[in-house]
Amino acid sequence: MKEFEAVFDIMHQPSHQELISLAATACGLPASKVRECHIIRRSLDARKKPIYRYRVAAYSTDDESYKEYHFDYKNVSEAPEVIVIGGGPAGMFASLELLQKGMKPVLLERGKDVHSRKVDISAIVRLSKVNEESNYCFGEGGAGTFSDGKLYTRSTKRGDVFEVLHQFVKFGAQESILTDAHPHIGSDVLPTVVENIRKCILYHGGEYYFGTKVVDLVEPSLAGSHWKVLCSDGRVFTAKNVILATGHSARDIYELFAAKSWALEAKGFALGVRAEHPQSLINNIQYGGRWQQGFPSAEYSLVQQVDGRGVFSFCMCPGGVLVPSTTQQDSVVLNGMSPSSRSGKWANSGIVCSVEPEDVQGFEKYGVLALLEFQRSIEMQMYSASGSFAAPAQRMMDFCRGKESQSLPKCSYAPGTISLPLHELLPAFVADRLRKAFALFDKKMHGYYSQDALLLGVESRTSSAVRIPRA
Ligand SMILES: Cc1cc2nc3c(=O)[nH]c(=O)nc-3n(C[C@H](O)[C@H](O)[C@H](O)COP(=O)(O)OP(=O)(O)OC[C@H]3O[C@@H](n4cnc5c(N)ncnc54)[C@H](O)[C@@H]3O)c2cc1C
Structure with a gap:
């Protein structure tokens, strides 16, 4: 395999044939001896005239390192069952892995299928009502369904990221995620992807139950016997093996673990606001004034040490919207999502x-759940x-400046905004650091600290405030 770089105008999508000829030149071979070539990464370089830099891998006909991705999902109707609790990204991919290993996933999901879920999500704005089992976090595809679908990690610690990306493409995601430096799927495409994953699980003999909330787990009394998984409607599922994939918003599962004195660890998380700017302002900063219609919406990533703590941008959504991602009726929690085109008017990011x-302090009585209760109290506040x-x-x-806003600019958050002193509503140790960070961010992205920038509270679900340690 030989890697080489190719540079193209931002508006030009190179054809496969073009890449094969470039690969032939790079490898010093005739085009007929190039077995395959594919883009490893595409990154935007907007330092001067915006261009895409492509990193391309070329394989000659006698190269054995060429890896093709095949997914061998077995028919598991008669295979040993494994209960998978939670139908988010972790539960879906665990189920696909089980199919490949010849085991039968029995997936239990507290929420609804992706279509019914859309109705509940719209009720948050229309009726000011949160369905505590079906919302932006709970339901088919978990918190990953109505999200930006950013797939930025390149960590190889837990396996081959490309295997996951190829599976996403197989289930309906756009092929560009295999090559983009910062791939994302988009909230308009993800519902189809998660539905196709469910269809695959069912087609191969797995089972998938919606409206099935797990409320208790009973350990096997003898080694090798079965776990009992109890649901809120009285149903009981049993299996030798159970995969818990309930995500970080399932606070009741952490409470269950705490009540049973099962291993849990408190862990730090990050707290702050969502910052929203007009996308045109971010484009202008990041492209140095050269943004044109048709160019991708600009992203940013900011990090700063302030008084011994990290303040950083989190889950930046170019061309996206802010969404109410609370899982309970009396809380305000924000997150961001964007469609595949990322063509919306606003750019938002958590700044945490x-x-x-x-x-x-004051939460010690909750023991290992202290940080989780702190997180909940801020959302309720x-x-x-x-x-x-x-x-x-x-x-x-x-x-x-520590003053309430007399007026607020328009923003993408459908439930609306209300002018309130966020600098007082947030804990002082967070608000002070954010304040200092915004001034420093402006040095990195001149114009970021702007009268048009709006902060909304609260961004609190960056990660879990509790960890279930691996055995
Ligand atoms: C609006 C939004 C945008 C996001 N954007 C991105 C992004 O662009 N990129 C990114 O990497 N991450 C993003 N995230 C975070 C990402 O979605 C999560 O990290 C990811 O979904 C975690 O996957 P998971 O399967 O572990 O948990 P979850 O997605 O939380 O899934 C857990 C599932 O378990 C179910 N469940 C919980 N308790 C029970 C129970 N007792 N019984 C049965 N079922 C249960 C839930 O209903 C849920 O479906 C975003 C999150 C949100 C809310």
């Missing part, structure tokens, strides 16, 4: 500060300040 166990799902909001400049 890490929170460690020693920061949280946002709701009681606003009196609805409308998000407490403040212009970035007013936040930094």
Whole structure:
């Protein structure tokens, strides 16, 4: 295999034939001796005239390192069952892995199928009502369905990322995710992908149950006997092996573990706000004023140490919208998602500060769940300040100056905003660091600290505040 770089105008998508000829030149071979070539990575270089830099892998006809991805899902109707609790990304991919290993996944999901879920999600805005079992976090595809679908990790610690990307493509994601430096699927494509994964599980003999909330787990009394998995409607499932894939919003599962004195560890998470700018402003900064219609919406990634803690941008959504991702009726929690085109008017990102166990005082009585209760209390405080799902909001400049905003700019958050002093609603150790960070971010991205930038509270579900240690 030989890797080489090719540079193309941002508006030009090279054909396979073009790449084969370039590969032949790079390898010093006739085109007929190039077995295959594929783009490993595409990255945008907007330092001067915007271009795409492609990293291309070329394989000659006698190259044995060429890896093709084949997925051999077995018929598992009669195979040993494994209960998978949770139909988010972890539960779906665990189920696909079981199919490949010849075991039968029995997937239990508390929420609804992706279509019914859309109705519940729209009710958050239409009726100010959160279905606590079917929302932006719970339901088919978990928190990954209505998201940006960013797939940025290139970590090889837990296996081959490309295997996951190829499976996503197999189930309906766009092929560009195999090559983009920052691949993302988009909230308009993800529902089809997760539905196709379910169809594959069922087609190969697996089982998939919606509206099936697990409320208790009973350990096998003898080695080699079965776990009992109890559901809220009284159904009981049994299997020798159970995979718990309930995600970080399933607080009731952590409470269950704590009640049973099963191993749990408190862990730090990150807390802050969602910052929203006009996408045109971010394009202007990142492309140095050279953005044109047809160019991809610009992204950003910011990180800064402030007073011994990291303040960083999280889950930046170019051309995206802000969504109410609470799982309970009396809380305000925001997250961001974007469609595959990322063509919306706004750019949003979490701007968060890490929170460690020693920061949280007054929650000691909750033991290992102290940080989780702290997280919950902040979300509920946002709701009681606003009196609805409308998000407490403040212009970035007013936040930094410590004054309430007299007016708020338009924004993408459908439940609306209400001018409130976020600098007081957030814990002081978070608000102070964010304030300092915004000034420093502006040095890296001049214009980021702007009168048009709006902050909305609260971004609190960056990661779990509890860890279930691996045995
Ligand atoms: C709006 C939004 C945008 C996001 N954007 C991105 C992004 O662009 N890129 C990215 O990498 N990450 C993103 N994330 C985070 C990402 O979605 C999560 O990290 C990921 O979904 C975690 O996968 P999971 O399977 O571990 O858990 P989850 O996705 O949380 O899935 C857990 C599933 O288990 C089910 N469940 C919970 N408890 C029970 C129970 N007791 N019984 C039965 N079922 C249960 C839930 O209903 C849920 O479907 C986003 C999250 C949100 C909310």
